[in-house]
Amino acid sequence: MPTSRKGDGDLSPVAISAAGLRKSFGDKLVLDGIDLRVPAGSVFALLGPNGAGKTTAVKILSTLITADSGELRVGGHDVAVDPQAVRAAIGVTGQFSAVDGLITGEENMLLMADLHHLSKREGRRVAAQLLERFDLVDAARKPAQSYSGGMKRRLDLAMTLVGNPRIIFLDEPTTGLDPRSRHNMWGIIRELVSDGVTVFLTTQYLEEADELADRIAVLSDGKIAAQGTADELKRLIPGGHVRLRFSDPAAYRTAADVLREVTRDDEALSLSIPSDGSQRELRAILDWLDSTGIEADELTVHTPDLDDVFFALTGPANLPKQPEENVR
Template sequence: MATTASAAITAAGLRKAYGSNQVLDGVNLTVPAGTVFALLGPNGAGKTTIVHILSTLIRADGGDAAVGGFDVVRQVDEVRGRIGLTGQFSAVDGLLTGEENLALMGRLHHLPPAEVKRRTADLLEKFDLVEAARKPLVTYSGGMRRRLDLAMTLMGDPGIIFLDEPTTGLDPRSRRTMWEIIRRLVSRGVTIFLTTQYLDEADQLADKIAVLDQGRIVAEGTPAELKRLVPGGHIRLTFGDLAALERAAVVLGPEARDDDTLTLDVSGDDGVRSLKDVLDRLEGAAIDVSDLSVHTPNLDDVFLALTSQKENVR
């Protein structure tokens, strides 16, 4: 499969079925190098299946895919030599210490002993695990285990990393620590393919997002582009007294008036153009505004509008 030099991952027409269940039904993807690509979707949408195909763990029934410029079927060894994978569950050995887990991974990569020692020390420091390095994993928190899991993935110094729901079950502080680690990796030129159901995570990290539903990509773009797909943006105006609110409602229309809070919500899906129009009309009517705020749809709104399994969002 042909791939452009700037694309770390490409996929065209990926299909995968398990019996009568069509999990993927013609998925197309392009992930630019050195970016974070987030794949969103309800439970069972096929996110993990895509990760497993792209990381050579399973084969697609149809379509083509290339990772790092290599075909995932015909050039398996070349692909595996360039990627790292952190799955939904920590792949650490509970009988070993953190240091021993990293050293084991280094040996599996056939690194020289001196290099294993150097990389182990470096990763323990980068992931803030030095103090816990020689402690048994039973003493590790969930966040520490996930950090160790990602550190083990980096032992082979991959240029492309698949993170399959890496922060599921972590507390807010641990999630933010993982976010910072991901940002540092991307700043070094690493490509991150991220699956998540945490919409704020995709909003914070992703350069580009694809929404997967019932085996198909139903929307794709930057976070800002996806938010513009969903109507519901509005301008909230706050007035100093009820008289000013009543006059504004006459000028702008009583779309969403709240006398208790002295606020008026006005449709603002056109962004700056809508805001300028509202302010011009208020100025023309000599109506003072105490405060205003602009509200735009978030990724929760996008997810609910574009996917069919609304009950699975979290």
């Protein structure tokens, strides 16, 4: 399997890679030469508005449709040359459940075991194990159409795991779920990754990407607008600041007079200092407060969240070009 450099001298396997991926439908260019590298055993989140091409990327990487051009490898296999080997290495859970509502949850699992050519004994063992893991034992012999939305999504993912894939594509897996069911699904995804599974996730829930993803790419107009960790992406957006609040009006006035480029709130006795929220800048502010003998009663760091990143990168306004290390 190819490797990716995480840090100096540190090479880790790459589970999924795409270079120059392009796809058009008629005269509509959906993916315009995107590049992605997903280290094994990590969660990679692909964000973008409706119609950005997220599902198209998943379908291409999981061999459901073909790319117009690009070099694509999944699980060490060339997607164009050996799609069957790719299919054997992956599991896919789409936006819409593949569960058959007319049969029971257990029967859905056994059907999937048959498709993976497991023996009846092995199929029953794997089905029972996964139904227990996903807390579906009590409902196993009930028609799947009677399941709640969260139960159907858990069953769908359990069916995906019958073949023990090491790479899983989850295309908006929590769409339509209530907050509790969504958090339950997050826990399942974390367990999978702790077992060494690689998860390629598309989602419109920015909190979901922030909670789960080791790396995030933002797709806009068929291109990757930015890529990096959640913290790296947040630092691309202006508006971060450190807020100092004072209870002593004299200390507040002294600090306001000495500091430059601050926003004052005379009523709240607070000052906002532009900052990217980095440890270096925070240490500089604390050192300055110590050197001047000024004591703030409260210091809070405010950084842009992924909502800010999403709207800035997918809206009409373009950000300045991000640093080279975040583009790769």
